[in-house]
Amino acid sequence: MYQQRQRTHSKTYELHPISIKQIQKGHPWVTIDQYSEKFHPKERFIIASNRHKPFALLIHDPNHKQVRARVWATHGNFQKQIKSFKNDLTARIKTAITKRTKSDYQKERDHYYLIFAEGDNIPGVLVHYLAGEILIQFYMDFWNQYKEFFIQTLTRAINEIMQEDIDFDNIWVQSRSEIKAPAKCSDFNTSFRNIEVSEFGVKYKVTLGKHYDHGIYTDMASIRSRLKDQISKANSLLNLYSYTGAFSLFALNEGVCDVTSVDLSEKYLAWLDENIKLNKQLKSEQHRLMATSTIEALKILKKENKGFDFIISDPPSSSSDGNKKSNALNDYKEVLPLIHNVTNTKGKVLLFINTHKCSLKRFEDKIKTIIDQKKLSFKIESQFYLSQDCPHKKGFPEGSYLKGLLLTKND
Numbered sequence: 001m002y003q004q005r006q007r008t009h010s011k012t013y014e015l016h017p018i019s020i021k022q023i024q025k026g027h028p029w030v031t032i033d034q035y036s037e038k039f040h041p042k043e044r045f046i047i048a049s050n051r052h053k054p055f056a057l058l059i060h061d062p063n064h065k066q067v068r069a070r071v072w073a074t075h076g077n078f079q080k081q082i083k084s085f086k087n088d089l090t091a092r093i094k095t096a097i098t099k100r101t102k103s104d105y106q107k108e109r110d111h112y113y114l115i116f117a118e119g120d121n122i123p124g125v126l127v128h129y130l131a132g133e134i135l136i137q138f139y140m141d142f143w144n145q146y147k148e149f150f151i152q153t154l155t156r157a158i159n160e161i162m163q164e165d166i167d168f169d170n171i172w173v174q175s176r177s178e179i180k181a182p183a184k185c186s187d188f189n190t191s192f193r194n195i196e197v198s199e200f201g202v203k204y205k206v207t208l209g210k211h212y213d214h215g216i217y218t219d220m221a222s223i224r225s226r227l228k229d230q231i232s233k234a235n236s237l238l239n240l241y242s243y244t245g246a247f248s249l250f251a252l253n254e255g256v257c258d259v260t261s262v263d264l265s266e267k268y269l270a271w272l273d274e275n276i277k278l279n280k281q282l283k284s285e286q287h288r289l290m291a292t293s294t295i296e297a298l299k300i301l302k303k304e305n306k307g308f309d310f311i312i313s314d315p316p317s318s319s320s321d322g323n324k325k326s327n328a329l330n331d332y333k334e335v336l337p338l339i340h341n342v343t344n345t346k347g348k349v350l351l352f353i354n355t356h357k358c359s360l361k362r363f364e365d366k367i368k369t370i371i372d373q374k375k376l377s378f379k380i381e382s383q384f385y386l387s388q389d390c391p392h393k394k395g396f397p398e399g400s401y402l403k404g405l406l407l408t409k410n411d
């Protein structure tokens with residue numbers, strides 16, 4: 001009764017007690033449950049209440065399969081904030097961009113996040129700066145209602161704050177909420193564009209408008225920067241699940257003279273090859289491509305008696321070798337002993353897990369168990385997280401989806 005009356009007048013809804021607790025701890029999502037299912041589909045904003053007391057303003061995503069609403073504010077007058085939404089959004093966009101202009105990483109790379117969703121208090125939106133092109137990725141249908149406003153405000157803010165000359169033609173928009181489609185250019189006459197981004201002195205080809213992913217994972221850049229010293233000491237490096245080779249090129253450029261990249265996809269390995277050719281300073285004869293599954297490649301390398309000083313393993317959260325589907329965490333049971341076989345003594349192995357569904361603690365426990373059970377001479381040395389342009393919130397594990405563990409081989 002209460003909820004019905006409140007919905008039409010003040011858009012106030014009771015939340016599930018667990019959602020209330022989570023939001024109070026800093027978690028910004030409301031998932032589907034018997035409470036959030038009652039949100040009226042036409043409602044843009046939801047004022048969430050705890051025992052009839054409003055305590056959060058949410059933005060609503062009635063079509064999302066899991067996350068029904070995301071927190072916009074937890075303080076102040078929520079009715080007023082609904083009215084001032086566009087102004088507040090403008091202020092948040094400006095804050096996020098200003099933060100980037102005050103950071104050092106821009107000197108070393110020209111691709112970084114301008115907005116990192118909840119980490120920048122703009123839920124469900126990622127904005128990439130890619131050497132003068134802007135890629136906006138909307139993870140919530142909520143933003144469809146504000147798309148034009150978002151684009152205009154963002155463009156103005158970038159041009160003012162970063163002193164850029166971004167035009168409509170440089171803005172690419174991708175909806176990541178449902179169908180897997182490439183980004184679209186705001187100028188409908190442009191269907192796709194190839195550009196070059198540069199990171200730590202290496203150039204990479206990026207393609208906008210053609211594929212679902214554009215060719216470089218920007219969230220890994222801060223991790224590459226942290227690895228600089230360790231990788232430059234290695235003579236040989238194995239890059240498993242290499243994609244277009246960002247780690248391989250980084251290693252070659254740091255002077256590693258024997259680099260092997262493994263990926264199932266011939267398409268990505270061809271792209272990797274193009275990336276090497278873009279960089280005249282790199283020697284392609286120091287690089288080997290293996291178009292096969294990680295497991296197969298590790299078996300081949302063992303037969304060849306190969307050993308590596310540094311190994312990177314960055315699997316997709318779920319993977320398929322064409323025959324069977326599996327998940328990255330469980331795969332380590334089979335993959336880690338094979339990695340062990342080809343790691344040189346004192347060699348380093350950097351393992352990643354790329355899903356918010358597994359915490360760093362669970363990842364570490366799993367790897368420790370495998371090390372013990374398989375009697376591997378690995379020791380966990382340090383942990384890696386998202387950082388720099390990828391801020392994340394305390395109490396929000398979904399925002400820190402990428403975790404790494406650096407191991408050393410001791411025998």
Ligand SMILES: C[S@@+](CC[C@H](N)C(=O)[O-])C[C@H]1O[C@@H](n2cnc3c(N)ncnc32)[C@H](O)[C@@H]1O
Nearest residue numbers: 220241242243246263264265293294314316319
């Ligand atoms: C998350 S991406 C890796 C990103 C890369 N580390 C980077 O920073 O650019 C995962 C890659 O794994 C590849 N892949 C998926 N399953 C595989 C398998 N079983 N063996 C080898 N590569 C696989 C995909 O083709 C994709 O390129």
